[in-house]
Amino acid sequence: DTAVSQTPKYLVTQMGNDKSIKCEQNLGHDTMYWYKQDSKKFLKIMFSYNNKELIINETVPNRFSPKSPDKAHLNLHINSLELGDSAVYFCASSRDVAGTQYFGPGTRLLVL
Amino acid sequence: DAKTTQPPSMDCAEGRAANLPCNHSTISGNEYVYWYRQIHSQGPQYIIHGLKNNETNEMASLIITEDRKSSTLILPHATLRDTAVYYCIVGSGGSNYKLTFGKGTLLTVNP
Numbered sequence: 001d002t003a004v005s006q007t008p009k010y011l012v013t014q015m016g017n018d019k020s021i022k023c024e025q026n027l028g029h030d031t032m033y034w035y036k037q038d039s040k041k042f043l044k045i046m047f048s049y050n051n052k053e054l055i056i057n058e059t060v061p062n063r064f065s066p067k068s069p070d071k072a073h074l075n076l077h078i079n080s081l082e083l084g085d086s087a088v089y090f091c092a093s094s095r096d097v098a099g100t101q102y103f104g105p106g107t108r109l110l111v112l
Numbered sequence: 113d114a115k116t117t118q119p120p121s122m123d124c125a126e127g128r129a130a131n132l133p134c135n136h137s138t139i140s141g142n143e144y145v146y147w148y149r150q151i152h153s154q155g156p157q158y159i160i161h162g163l164k165n166n167e168t169n170e171m172a173s174l175i176i177t178e179d180r181k182s183s184t185l186i187l188p189h190a191t192l193r194d195t196a197v198y199y200c201i202v203g204s205g206g207s208n209y210k211l212t213f214g215k216g217t218l219l220t221v222n223p
Contacts, residue, residue, distance in 0.1 A: 004155075033210075041197070041215075042213070042215070043150075043156065043199075043213040044213070045210045045211065045212075048210065056210055090155050090156070092155070092156075098204075100158045100161070101148075101156075101158065101211060102158065103155030103156045103157070104155050105154060105155055106153070106154070106155055
């Protein structure tokens with residue numbers, strides 16, 4: 001019954017690898033987001049999709065590519081992982097672009 | 113979006129009211145005040161939001177000053193499970209809307 005779910009919960013990988021994080025929401029929301037929380041605990045938005053269309057794209061390296069196959073899913077693919085990518089990645093969704101955001105439990109990525 | 117200023121940390125005794133202040137002196141007329149919290153290692157959780165009037169829900173009350181330059185989040189009877197980082201955010205709607213999280217206030221509820 002989890003509203004916003006993410007997989008995997010933990011991800012440990014080597015530098016240079018490519019990995020994906022998946023997010024699904026069962027709230028019927030139109031808008032989904034990816035946030036990154038670094039080691040200093042700052043939470044920053046990376047991307048936002050509304051009805052499967054990209055509406056926010058912060059200054060994020062091209063190695064990060066979000067994909068929204070449908071309104072309920074927003075996946076994050078990361079190419080050529082770097083040490084600095086180690087962080088907790090949160091997915092969120094909202095009814096529309098101005099609605100209350102509901103966050104997933106986070107994916108803890110560690111790049112060695 | 114307007115910036116917010118919050119104290120880095122606060123303590124509160126269990127069962128007492130926790131009053132968390134936030135300054136947002138550059139808030140514009142169409143910007144809302146949002147409060148979220150993040151309990152250790154979990155995703156942020158929405159608490160409450162308001163525009164001009166005071167608001168109350170099952171979690172908390174939000175008091176916004178008449179000039180809208182500051183607000184206070186009130187947890188009426190704090191419990192140990194309310195220990196978290198509380199974020200005050202201001203923003204307006206629209207297609208470019210995004211939550212900009214600051215450093216927040218670490219509220220520690222003590223037994």
